Amino acid sequence: MYARYFRRHALQQRISRVRVIDERILGTRKGTLIRRLTGQQFTEVRRHGKHLFAAAGTTWLHLHFGMTGDLAFYTDSAEEPRFARVVFDFESGGHLAFEDMRLFGIVDLTHDPEDYIRDHRLGLDPIDPNFNLREFRRHLRKRRGAIKPLLMSQTLVAGVGNLYADETLFRAGIHPLRPIERLTPNDVKKIYANLRRVLDEMVALKARQGEYSPRSLVMHREENDHCPRCRGEIRRAVVGGRTTYYCGRHQV
DNA sequence: CGACAAGCCTGGTAGC
DNA sequence: TGCTACCAGGCTTGTC
Numbered sequence: 506m507y508a509r510y511f512r513r514h515a516l517q518q519r520i521s522r523v524r525v526i527d528e529r530i531l532g533t534r535k536g537t538l539i540r541r542l543t544g545q546q547f548t549e550v551r552r553h554g555k556h557l558f559a560a561a562g563t564t565w566l567h568l569h570f571g572m573t574g575d576l577a578f579y580t581d582s583a584e585e586p587r588f589a590r591v592v593f594d595f596e597s598g599g600h601l602a603f604e605d606m607r608l609f610g611i612v613d614l615t616h617d618p619e620d621y622i623r624d625h626r627l628g629l630d631p632i633d634p635n636f637n638l639r640e641f642r643r644h645l646r647k648r649r650g651a652i653k654p655l656l657m658s659q660t661l662v663a664g665v666g667n668l669y670a671d672e673t674l675f676r677a678g679i680h681p682l683r684p685i686e687r688l689t690p691n692d693v694k695k696i697y698a699n700l701r702r703v704l705d706e707m708v709a710l711k712a713r714q715g716e717y718s719p720r721s722l723v724m725h726r727e728e729n730d731h732c733p734r735c736r737g738e739i740r741r742a743v744v745g746g747r748t749t750y751y752c753g754r755h756q757v
Numbered sequence: 758c759g760a761c762a763a764g765c766c767t768g769g770t771a772g773c
Numbered sequence: 774t775g776c777t778a779c780c781a782g783g784c785t786t787g788t789c
Contacts, residue, residue: 529784529785555764555765569764569765570764571763571764571765572762572763572764572765573763573764573785573786574764605785606785606786606787607762607763607764607784607785607786607787608784608785608786609763609764609765609784609785610764625766647777647778648778648779649772649773649778649779650778650779650780654779654780657764657765658765658778658779659764659765659766660778664764666763666764666765667762667763667764668763745779745780745781746780746781746782747762747763747764748761748762748763
């Protein structure tokens, strides 16, 4: 719920200063970022998967949260996060920090979010009503190879990473290496339904800072653990270069 | 102290 | 042959 947080704390605030603490997080030149944002105010916020866009003056600030990216708003400078990479100081005295321990995120500018999404071939946002079973099927038709990397590819839906891809297949009872061409129409339907469910559930969970269900795979990402659904053994494999966990019994 | 985990982009290559 | 999709590798750093 980065967008909501950004809206609540930064909308209509005038930026008195932009501080770049670690240039490695930038996707644009430091001088450009500072020049184009200083003195402006954020007037509109949009979200697309793990990307956030905020209009300011004639440009848009673009944030990508990667794995450890987060926002922190504070008024007391002593509360500046340890891994703050870019901080926006507001005239009101507040500060909004983009923090990112692992630097997998990005901070840059774009002239239009729509263009950015198109240029980077990002798939639909999972809550976009245009993302439906039909669209999912249409996308699968031109793909080959294992199902898991497809779920993670940003050209399908923006924002599905390793954990959520595993969780989706776990619930759908599909093996992560199952070739796309060997999925029955019913398998596809199950994957789609579970992908929706997982994303909705995880977003809701984050919003209220809840905990993962003990019945979810997320809580059993360890080899030789037992499946919370069927007691089968949890297996580990590398799929698409990513560590993958699945139940050796009910995921076929 | 080295291996590992994460999201996702890049660049080289296999396939239609 | 030319495009597209696939896949390995790389970035970073706290934790085991």
